[in-house]
Amino acid sequence: MLRVEHLTKDFGPLRAVNDLSFELQRGRICGFVGPNGAGKTTTMRMIATLEEPTAGTISVNGMSLFDDPYRVRRSIGFMPDHYGVYPALTCEDYLEFYARAYEVPRGLRESRIRNIMEFTGLERIAAKPVESLSKGMKQRLNLGRALINDPMLLIMDEPAAGLDPRARVELRFLVKSLAERGKTIFISSHILTELAEICDHMLIIDHGRSVAFGRFEDIQKNLQEGTEITLRLLHADQVPRLELQLSERPHVQNIRVDPNGLLTFNFRDELARFPDLLRELLNAGFSIVECRHGALSMEDVFLKITEGSLT
Amino acid sequence: MTRAGDLQLAGVVDNAMLYKDLTQWLRNRTFVFLFFGLLTVAEVITVFVVLLPPTQENAGAVAFGFLSAVLFVYAVIIAFLGHNLTAREFFNQTFELYELSGMSLERMAWGKLVSMLTQFLFGFFCLVPFMFVSFMLGGLDFYLVITTSVLLVLAVVPLYLLALFVALLSKSRQVSGVVRGVILVFVFLLLPWWGGLAIVGIAGFGGTGSPVEFMKSLMLLDPAAIRSTLIFLAFYVQICLLLFYACCNAISPSTDSRATAIQLISVLLTASYLALWCSWAWNGFATSTYAYLTYVPLALLFLILGLVTFYSRLDIPIMAANRQRRARFPVTRLVYACFHAGSKGAVKTLAICYGLCVASYALTLSSYGVTSFAAGGTPGVELHHAASTALQMPFFLAVPAWPLILAPQFRRNMAALRTVVLACWIVLGIPLMIMMIIVNERATYYGAVDGQVLMQGLAVLLSPLSSVFVLADGFVLMRIILGVGGLLGMDAIIRARVRREPICVPTEVLPQG
DSSP states (O other), rough: EEEEEEEEEETTEEEEEEEEEEETTTTEEEEEEEOOOOOOHOOOOOOOTTTTTTTEEEEEETTETTHHHHHHHHHHHHHHHHHHOTTOHHHHHHHHHHHTTTTOOHHHHHHHHHHHHHTTOOGGGSSSSSGGGGGHHHHHHHHHHHHTTTSSSEEESSSTTTTHHHHHHHHHHHHHHHHTTOOOEEEEOOOOOHHHHSEEEEEEEETTEEEEEHHHHHHHHHHHEEEEEEEEEGGGGHHHHHHHHHHHHEEEEEEEOOOTTEEEEESSOOGGGGGHHHHHHHTOOOOEEEEEEEEHHHHHHHHHHTTTTTO | OOHHHHHHHHHHHSSHHHHHHHHHHSSSSSHHHHHHHHHHHHHHHHHHHHSSSOTTTOOOOOOOHHHHHHHHHHHHHHHHHHHHHHHHHHTTHHHHHHHTTTOOOHHHHHHHHHHHHHHHHHHHHHHHHHHHHHHHTTTOOOOHHHHHHHHHHHEEEEHHHHHHHHHHHHSSHHHHHHHHHHHHHHIIIIHHHHHHHHHHHHHHHHOOOSHHHHHHHHHTOOHHHHHHHHHHHHHHHHHHHHHHHHHHHHOOTTOOOOOHHHHHHHHHHHHHHHHHHHOOOTTGGGSSSTTGGGGGHHHHHHHHIIIIIIIIIISHHHHHHHHHHHOSSHHHHHHHHHHHHHOOOHHHHHHHHHHHHHHHHHHHHHHHOOOHTTTTTTHHHHHHHHHHHHHHHHHHTTTHHHTTTHHHHHOOOOHHHHHHHHHHHHHHHHHHHHHHHHHHHHHHHHHOOHHHHHHHHHHHHHHHHHHHTTTOTTTTHHHHHHHHHHHHHHHHHHHHHHHSSSOOOOGGGOOOO
């Protein structure tokens, strides 16, 4: 659906995007993360045909940006981080205007606008002026605009910025249902927990370069040295003995104990073999009352990859 | 009709921008104020004139005069409302969203223009009943009504295009404020003056005295009047098209361009004007007192063309390059080869226009003879002043920019460079222009003024505004040399830009293999 190869963008002496390559299949939701100034917006604007690449290629649904930029424009929906100004225009007028702009056939216009309003939950405020809407509602309208041409690829630049928790949940739900309808979504955000919940793929960039791309689980697995296991003992005095015993095991690494007595270590064998280890420990008399295994959170992944350069 | 034809027709009839702007206008409170304001003012004027003493024979003409003035003010208000809305949309990147929809730049500009014209015509038709009443009051010539109406309708199209262009030209509110001020001066002071001169000139060329007389002869199908009207319409259409494409070009400087259209129309306009100028010169117009001003429109064209197209990016934007690559007809390919987007294309076009000017100069020179100039004969001197004024203009495009282009911030921000160049012309030009007018007046009655040559030299070197008013014979050759130097300077500026910031071409655009 979206193929980006060796994409580069220079602004004078500054290289904003540096040799970026990735490919997205249909129906995927790809989170696009990076520190401020990493080149996220520039990349999105280049894919949306609003900026010209200095080098590299972009193709959407098999159409190259350079061969037919006009058709590429018509086949994508772009939600930038700004809404534009529409004094004295109602939500319905707004969508009608964009339906005309996208040359949606007259016969289809009304039903398309109705469907979008229904999908984005804008029916109740159809007659309200755009400028009087709350940020959340404006964002829904912005999404409606991006969907008016029924695009296969949706690019969303910081859609959750400035939204209250309720609006965020609603937006997340909308994005998920769009992906279920077969749309490819390329979404950037600084709210990583949001992305973790909706994205199946991640692209992390730093200083314009791609530092990680792929399924989130794969990125996690690559970064994590085994599975992280945490144990809580009923009797704190058993902790040093447990630590000693675990350190003798070949697949256990990086053992640490926190002030609350929680013992955490990385289990580098297959996770299916962990119950055997747990059984052995219980048989050895350790009073284990809690056991949990956890993966790296998206924040951890991001900080680890960008080496703490989150700004 | 084909599907493509259907879509093209839909773009004209079912124009999204027109729909949006008209909807906004009708929903806005300004519409109500304007509607009732117009009606109230028109009623007050009519009642006031009706209550005039019965001896007043020209009551109808008085009422009509006031109503026309109201209509003119209304037209200007519409221009400013359109300008403000467009400028707001441009500042807030709303035009990017329009572009994303795949709406062509022409469709956007056309929608905005037609929306403003519709708003003007609304006001016009609001006042028609009152104009009819003023006609019934007596003392009003029917031809005056027709002439005024036609002139107003003709004036609003370039006025609205100009308002749009100004809104799209500047990228920040501050710059827009400055440019708006300049345009205000232009619209209220210079435009009516030039318009008046043009009308008088056309009327004179048509063989009649006033515009009303001209209209009478036109309606009586007088061949001279028809010829003049056709000439006027040819120029009018070209100027409107030029402004229209300048608006389109300003909408999308980063990914698209209409520089080819601008350059082509500029060359056509130059050629048309020079043909007319040659015919004027051969018909003895060069003996007129104001003959030296006849090259001012060309000088203006050079400056505008230079500002819009020369101070732009070096390479061809992606959408324009794609269009150029896909051109099917040999004529289209030829046009793209001669007039391509980017600064290099601008210099090429300016050089073509310059060549045309030189050719017409040489042609008219042969009819007057060089000796006439050498001997100080009036027709020859006027001709030389007129021609050298236009031929000097490339100098003003090159010189203020030359030191600035070395600064990276100006190379990266051509809009800023353009604004600085324009500001230089105005700031330096207006005081010098006033000074030169005073010096010229004093010299006529009291002979040469102290330091006159120095002032004239500064006026010739510092701004196109002041250079036009330098009438001394000694500067004619200097102006032409400066102009040639200016063209070479523009070429040098491009080389300097290429050297400092090589054009980057996306890999896919490069020829394969």
